[in-house]
Amino acid sequence: MPDIKHFDPDAALDTAVRLFWRQGMATTGIQDIVTATGLNRSSLYATFGGKQELYLAALNRYVRLRSRPRYRRLAEDGRGLPAVTDFFEGLIAARCSGEYAGWGCMVVNAQAGAEYGDSAVRALLERHHQDLRDALHAALVAAEELGQLAPGVDPRPTADVLALLAYGVNLRSRAGADARALRATVTAALHSIGRPPAT
Amino acid sequence: MPDIKHFDPDAALDTAVRLFWRQGMATTGIQDIVTATGLNRSSLYATFGGKQELYLAALNRYVRLRSRPRYRRLAEDGRGLPAVTDFFEGLIAARCSGEYAGWGCMVVNAQAGAEYGDSAVRALLERHHQDLRDALHAALVAAEELGQLAPGVDPRPTADVLALLAYGVNLRSRAGADARALRATVTAALHSIGRPPAT
DNA sequence: AGTATCCTGGAACCACGATTCCAGGATGGC
DNA sequence: GCCATCCTGGAATCGTGGTTCCAGGATACT
Numbered sequence: 001m002p003d004i005k006h007f008d009p010d011a012a013l014d015t016a017v018r019l020f021w022r023q024g025m026a027t028t029g030i031q032d033i034v035t036a037t038g039l040n041r042s043s044l045y046a047t048f049g050g051k052q053e054l055y056l057a058a059l060n061r062y063v064r065l066r067s068r069p070r071y072r073r074l075a076e077d078g079r080g081l082p083a084v085t086d087f088f089e090g091l092i093a094a095r096c097s098g099e100y101a102g103w104g105c106m107v108v109n110a111q112a113g114a115e116y117g118d119s120a121v122r123a124l125l126e127r128h129h130q131d132l133r134d135a136l137h138a139a140l141v142a143a144e145e146l147g148q149l150a151p152g153v154d155p156r157p158t159a160d161v162l163a164l165l166a167y168g169v170n171l172r173s174r175a176g177a178d179a180r181a182l183r184a185t186v187t188a189a190l191h192s193i194g195r196p197p198a199t
Numbered sequence: 200m201p202d203i204k205h206f207d208p209d210a211a212l213d214t215a216v217r218l219f220w221r222q223g224m225a226t227t228g229i230q231d232i233v234t235a236t237g238l239n240r241s242s243l244y245a246t247f248g249g250k251q252e253l254y255l256a257a258l259n260r261y262v263r264l265r266s267r268p269r270y271r272r273l274a275e276d277g278r279g280l281p282a283v284t285d286f287f288e289g290l291i292a293a294r295c296s297g298e299y300a301g302w303g304c305m306v307v308n309a310q311a312g313a314e315y316g317d318s319a320v321r322a323l324l325e326r327h328h329q330d331l332r333d334a335l336h337a338a339l340v341a342a343e344e345l346g347q348l349a350p351g352v353d354p355r356p357t358a359d360v361l362a363l364l365a366y367g368v369n370l371r372s373r374a375g376a377d378a379r380a381l382r383a384t385v386t387a388a389l390h391s392i393g394r395p396p397a398t
Numbered sequence: 399a400g401t402a403t404c405c406t407g408g409a410a411c412c413a414c415g416a417t418t419c420c421a422g423g424a425t426g427g428c
Numbered sequence: 429g430c431c432a433t434c435c436t437g438g439a440a441t442c443g444t445g446g447t448t449c450c451a452g453g454a455t456a457c458t
Contacts, residue, residue: 003435004425050417112303125374165364167371188360250447411447415443417443421438422437424435428429
């Protein structure tokens with residue numbers, strides 16, 4: 001090993017994630033990434049390849065660090081509906097406050113944009129969608145076993161409903177939606193699938 | 200009036216709508232529009248101004264011709280839940296089959312993309328969101344008056360839930376979601392807010 | 399019929415896009 | 429301490445982006 005990288009590839013990729021996440025792929029130039037990371041074009045290309053590959057790597061990192069842990073926690077939480085409530089609560093908090101407020105979800109943004117032409121991106125998005133569905137489904141099955149669901153509420157299609165609702169939350173958050181309004185909406189949705197308080 | 204336009208501006212704008220809708224603003228070049236419309240750059244610029252203004256005009260046309268009539272029909276339909284069902288049915292049909300299958304909703308795409316930087320675009324998107332909410336709300340109020348809603352279902356937050364659900368449908372349709380799956384999801388959502396069949 | 403006005407065609411412009419290349423410098427194994 | 433190997437810096441390349449300009453032609457009023 002004659003020489004070693006003078007920078008941290010993960011940190012650089014993280015900067016790229018932020019740029020692509022906020023601005024989308026098409027409107028983010030290599031120059032933006034060069035400027036933001038402070039490292040040189042040559043190093044970028046040598047490390048990540050072209051823009052497409054860099055975007056894909058960034059999207060992968062986003063999913064691995066930001067989406068999957070959240071879904072995993074939801075899927076493994078055995079409390080049923082409270083787990084779902086917490087999931088949405090955390091989602092809204094992440095989308096509407098803190099460093100990434102108003103950025104939406106990078107995966108959702110990719111789905112609506114043209115990033116989407118790439119087939120590797122498509123595959124990643126599809127996989128991501130399945131992960132979300134499955135996590136919600138697991139939580140709802142737990143809820144069902146705990147007797148928390150209203151009669152006639154089927155976990156599988158209901159998980160799909162909540163997945164689409166999550167997409168909606170991500171979209172609206174990018175438009176600057178108010179966290180309280182989103183919370184109220186989610187609460188209403190969860191209310192309608194929960195068992196009414198025993199009379 | 201010494202000379203008159205040799206083309207139909209509305210037809211040209213319609214072509215622009217299609218391009219921006221499918222590909223997004225950032226990835227659609229003026230050259231694409233020139234090629235697709237067959238008319239000249241000069242005529243384009245003389246008629247619509249720059250790219251930003253052209254995009255805004257296209258977005259406006261999309262909302263006026265494609266979104267608003269749909270919302271209007273929903274708002275003025277007095278049947279309650281069946282009106283909502285029909286609305287989603289029509290939405291899914293438009294998104295998953297025919298000429299525009301897999302294109303999603305231009306407004307939703309704009310929200311997730313970077314088109315969004317423009318403040319005129321933001322205003323239009325916000326207005327569009329209110330229109331959707333209001334239309335769903337009107338239909339749900341009718342449903343409530345007709346006794347179609349389950350007890351404890353409040354029209355206002357429920358309209359918000361359904362609006363987010365519609366966003367989700369639009370997004371997933373762009374990812375090539377199956378129409379039958381989307382229908383099943385929507386059915387499940389509407390089922391959970393409807394009054395259970397009288398015992 | 400003349401003419402001022404507007405539209406069209408095409409080339410030209412300038413900036414910025416992604417990408418590549420080469421020289422210079424630093425490193426770790428022998 | 430030498431050298432092959434890799435990394436870095438910056439310039440250069442080549443295409444494409446949006447936008448403008450000018451000459452030529454068509455029109456409707458006088």
